[in-house]
Structures are given as C-alpha cells and as structure tokens.
Amino acid sequence: MAVAVAVDGLRKSYGTVEAVKGVTFSIEEGEVFALLGPNGAGKTTIVEILEGYRKRSAGTVEVLGMDPEKSSRRLKERIGIVLQESTTEPYLTVEEVLRQRTYWYPNPSNVDDVIALVGLEEKRRARLRTLSGGQQRRLDLALGLIGNPDLIFLDEPTTGFDPSARRASWVIIRNLCSLGKTVLLTTHYMDEAQHLANRVAVISGGVFVAEGTPDSLGGRNQAAVHIRFSLPDGITVHDLPIPARPDAAAGDVVIETQEPTAALARLTGWAVERRLELPGLSVTRPTLEDVYLELAGDPTDGAAADTTKATATTKATGTTKVTDATKAAS
Amino acid sequence: MKNDLELLGRQVGWEQRSYWRNPAAAGFSFVFPILIMVIFATTNGNGKIAELGNISYTQYYIPAIVAFGIMGVTFTNLAITVTFKREAGTLKRVRGAPLPSWIYLGGLIGNSIVVGILLTALVIAFGIIAYGVSIPGNIAALVVTLAVGAACFCAMGLAVTTVVPNADAAPAIVNLVFFPLLFISGTFFPISKGSVLTKIAGVFPVRHFITGTFAAFDPHAHSSLRGGDLLVMVGWGAVAMLVANRRFRWEASTT
Numbered sequence A: 001m002a003v004a005v006a007v008d009g010l011r012k013s014y015g016t017v018e019a020v021k022g023v024t025f026s027i028e029e030g031e032v033f034a035l036l037g038p039n040g041a042g043k044t045t046i047v048e049i050l051e052g053y054r055k056r057s058a059g060t061v062e063v064l065g066m067d068p069e070k071s072s073r074r075l076k077e078r079i080g081i082v083l084q085e086s087t088t089e090p091y092l093t094v095e096e097v098l099r100q101r102t103y104w105y106p107n108p109s110n111v112d113d114v115i116a117l118v119g120l121e122e123k124r125r126a127r128l129r130t131l132s133g134g135q136q137r138r139l140d141l142a143l144g145l146i147g148n149p150d151l152i153f154l155d156e157p158t159t160g161f162d163p164s165a166r167r168a169s170w171v172i173i174r175n176l177c178s179l180g181k182t183v184l185l186t187t188h189y190m191d192e193a194q195h196l197a198n199r200v201a202v203i204s205g206g207v208f209v210a211e212g213t214p215d216s217l218g219g220r221n222q223a224a225v226h227i228r229f230s231l232p233d234g235i236t237v238h239d240l241p242i243p244a245r246p247d248a249a250a251g252d253v254v255i256e257t258q259e260p261t262a263a264l265a266r267l268t269g270w271a272v273e274r275r276l277e278l279p280g281l282s283v284t285r286p287t288l289e290d291v292y293l294e295l296a297g298d299p300t301d302g303a304a305a306d307t308t309k310a311t312a313t314t315k316a317t318g319t320t321k322v323t324d325a326t327k328a329a330s
Numbered sequence B: 001m002k003n004d005l006e007l008l009g010r011q012v013g014w015e016q017r018s019y020w021r022n023p024a025a026a027g028f029s030f031v032f033p034i035l036i037m038v039i040f041a042t043t044n045g046n047g048k049i050a051e052l053g054n055i056s057y058t059q060y061y062i063p064a065i066v067a068f069g070i071m072g073v074t075f076t077n078l079a080i081t082v083t084f085k086r087e088a089g090t091l092k093r094v095r096g097a098p099l100p101s102w103i104y105l106g107g108l109i110g111n112s113i114v115v116g117i118l119l120t121a122l123v124i125a126f127g128i129i130a131y132g133v134s135i136p137g138n139i140a141a142l143v144v145t146l147a148v149g150a151a152c153f154c155a156m157g158l159a160v161t162t163v164v165p166n167a168d169a170a171p172a173i174v175n176l177v178f179f180p181l182l183f184i185s186g187t188f189f190p191i192s193k194g195s196v197l198t199k200i201a202g203v204f205p206v207r208h209f210i211t212g213t214f215a216a217f218d219p220h221a222h223s224s225l226r227g228g229d230l231l232v233m234v235g236w237g238a239v240a241m242l243v244a245n246r247r248f249r250w251e252a253s254t255t
C-alpha cells in the first residue's frame, strides 16, 4: 500500500505561539485517519498545512508525493477540501455551483450523483443564501467531492448536522473509502471517529498524545472493566466480597477489574446467597470518549496536555462529563 | 491555454449570472449612474457651459457619467466584491481548487467589464435619444480611452482591497477614496481649468479618465485621443498592479 500523506516532525508557530510542536504520522492510501482533539489543539493548523493553505515552520510534509507548499495545480486536482468554516456564492444555486466546479477539475464527479450523495435533491435549485446551516455543510461536503478526489480533507465535516444527517454523512464517508479514497478527518465526536476511522490520533496542545485504532486507543482494549451498581439497603462498601470504590458523583459504587468474569461471579454469587438485588448493575469498558477525556485533558481547558493531571481530574469528575457530552452529542 | 481561456469565459458567465441576481450590487453600479445622469440633466436643463465652448450641459454629462459608470463597476464594485469574497472565505476556497487564481479574478474582472460595456452603451444611447448629445466623433478614441480607464480602475480596485481590513469597512473606505476624487475631478459639474482643486485632481486618474472620455465626445476638440490622460491612467494602473501583486490577500486576516 502506498502512502498518501507523510508528515515528519511538523511544527508550526504563529508568532510566539507554537500551535503544532513536532508531529509525525502517515496515512496509507484507502485509510480513514481521524484527528481528535479539544478546541485549539492544532487540528485545523495541521490540516491546512497539508492542504497548502499555511506554511509550516519546520518538518517535512508530502501529500500524494508532492509538497503542498508548492501549491501545484496537479495536486489540487487530486484533493478535495472541506474547510471548517462554510462559505457561499450566495446568488447561485446548489446545482450551479457544483456545475461550475466540474469545469475546474479534469475528471469531475457527476453533479446529480453528488447532489444525491449528500441528500440535497430538494434544494438543488435553491440559492445558497437560503440554505440552512446544516444544508450549507452538506453542500461543503459536495464541493469537496465534486472533483472526484483521491484524497479528501474533512475539517469537522458533520458539525452542525442533525443526528440523522450525521449518520447519512457517515455512510457517504464510508462509501468513499470503499472506493479506495483516502480520508483525513477531524472531529470532536468520539462516535464519529469510532465509526469511521481506521486510525485515530488524539492531539492536545500541539502534540499527539495517543495514536492507534479506535479499539486499542490509549490501551482501551486492555483497560480495566467497570462493574457498577448501587448498594442495597443496609450494605456498605466494606461488606462486599471484592474491593469497590464509591463514586459520589454517580451515587453508586464501582469495581475496577481486569478479570470481569471472575469478579462478576464472586459478586453475584455473594449477592444471590444473601438474597440481595444489586440495583443498576452494569458492566462497561471505557468508551473512546472516556479515553479521550483522559488523554486530551479537560475539554474546557484547550491547552491541557498534562496527561497525569488530566487523568486525576477525570477520575473525580469524569462520569458527569461523559454524561453531559453524550447528551450534547445526541 | 485554450482551455484556460474557455474556462475564463465560463467564469465570466457564472459571475454574470450571480451579478444580475444581486439587486443591491446591480442597482448600485448600474442604476445609480443613470439616475444621476437623469437628475443632473433635468436640473441643468438647457444650460450651456461657456468655458467649454458653449456646449450643452448634457454634452458634458454624458461622457462624465460614462466614465463614472465604468469607475463604479470596476473600482468600486470590484473592490467591494473581492473584499467580501475574501472575508467570506470564498477566495480561500478557490485557492484550494485547481482553478488558476488569475482565472478566478479574471472572471470577476470580466464581469465588471461586461457590465461596464452595457452601461456605457445604455448611457450613450440615452444621451443621444433623450438629450440630443452629439455622437462621439471618434469611436476608436473612445474605445481606447475607456479600455485604458477600465484596466486602470480594475487594478486600483484590486489594490485597494489590500488596505481594507474587513468586509464592513469595504464600502466606507472605497467610497471615501472615490467620492472626493469624483467631486474635484468634475464628474458632477464642470470645474474651471486653472483652479487649485483641478491641479490636485490632476494628480489622480479620475480627472484624466473624465477629460479623456470627454475629448472623444467633444465637438470642439482638435484631437479626440489625449495621450497625456492615457499615460497618467497607465501609470496609476501599473502601480496599482504592483501593489495588488505584492500585497493581495486570499484569506480574511485573523488579527
């Protein structure tokens, strides 16, 4: 498999602010690579350097074997770009802007196909200034695809989508990779990265704090399993057959274990013997979101790169945060 | 190259389509000059201008409004449109596409020129039919003068975007540069030759565009092509082109 994107020791400073502090990664052809990270982590900076919009301060970058700083027409013909911010040609219609773009590329996609792909059939004759925010984002996606690119950059492509539109765009992106296209995607949504990406890198404060498949990220597949339940009346943590920890925020207790089967057997055996019911009993592995919060630090504090400190705060407040974030995402 | 020219033609077509769908822009650069012409021609009725050999006011206004219209669709319209597109991120997006930048800008410039030609034809036809203005004596001289003027003011329009910080400021800054020059250059009323204002105006290309265009219409002029006027416009245009080439921004500033 050839390499579509190769980045080595990439750095970028804006004046005295160092936004990207030495990042190395590569993306294989046909792969979906997700950059995950809090606001201000440096995602857009990296993506826009690869797209040729910004000049790097140090390091080497190759996109489809070319240096994006050279800004060659040949490279631009082969990449599709969805910028983080939308923009319009307000007085033209959806169909017209797409048709216009087909003349810009040597080997464009079919306008009708692209319109259908992003689900804008009903708006094809609508002037762009009349589109809703989410429709505008779908058009952005369409504009990124119209040139029939080999490599597609998607900077937060589904921000502002309603849940069903988000699912629909996941299908589109999955279809792209089944066509052999390479995708670099940034997102704040864990489920999106989990669903789409072959590989995920978590970036925080301009450095990669973890990289791997969504399943293995941050040692998730080896991480302790959480067994949770509420204490039955009259039982304290000390009565339990295995060590447990009360979780004040969630109002229940947690057992962290590497051997969930054995632990469950002891716990439930003990409970059944005493004719006790364990309310709210659940067994969970840390979600990608838990791992992310641990790695990236407090999401409200964009610069947190101190993983150990972040881990400590997550332990204390993680549960509520996960709940909030899940609510916000759905 | 043939493909690029074809692409340029298409871009002009798209810009035209977009232009006529935007009533505000079309109104400002198209309807405004005609409105001004009608108002001035009506208020000054049958007056004559002694200093210019007793020609009628309308004989003066028509060329002045032709020049004004062209400056509006090139300088003002281009400067504001390009700034808006820059601030809205449209130019940035174009930079990420394989369309060569010059073709994109060429589409915007071509659009201005098409509108300028239509406007010129309309104003002249209106002058001839409604006010009995004499037909430009030397059509070739008129075309050359208008072409040089249009090129100069397109370049100036692109150059001025480099000092406009954001979209909100664009109309204010552009008109602040443009309107005082229009006034002292005799666009709306003839100005007397030796005055200080005229000397100041003589430094800038607006005055020369007006006198150059007027000459092509002037029934009393010896030569209808004024080389001096053309030279000043070429000079300003070249400087503007240099500035635009050096300092043109494709993205909204982040500061």
Ligand SMILES: Nc1ncnc2c1ncn2[C@@H]1O[C@H](COP(=O)(O)OP(=O)(O)OP(=O)(O)O)[C@@H](O)[C@H]1O
Residues within 6 Å of the ligand: A014, A017, A019, A037, A038, A039, A040, A041, A042, A043, A044, A045, A046, A084, B254
């Ligand atoms: N043009 C710029 N000039 C100065 N600083 C900048 C510029 N662009 C980005 N930065 C800074 O660089 C850092 C990284 O920004 P970047 O836009 O890459 O973050 P991001 O990960 O894309 O964030 P978000 O999730 O909010 O989109 C931030 O601290 C930001 O303020």
Ligand SMILES: [Mg+2]
Residues within 6 Å of the ligand: A043, A044, A045, A084, A155
């Ligand atoms: Mg970003």
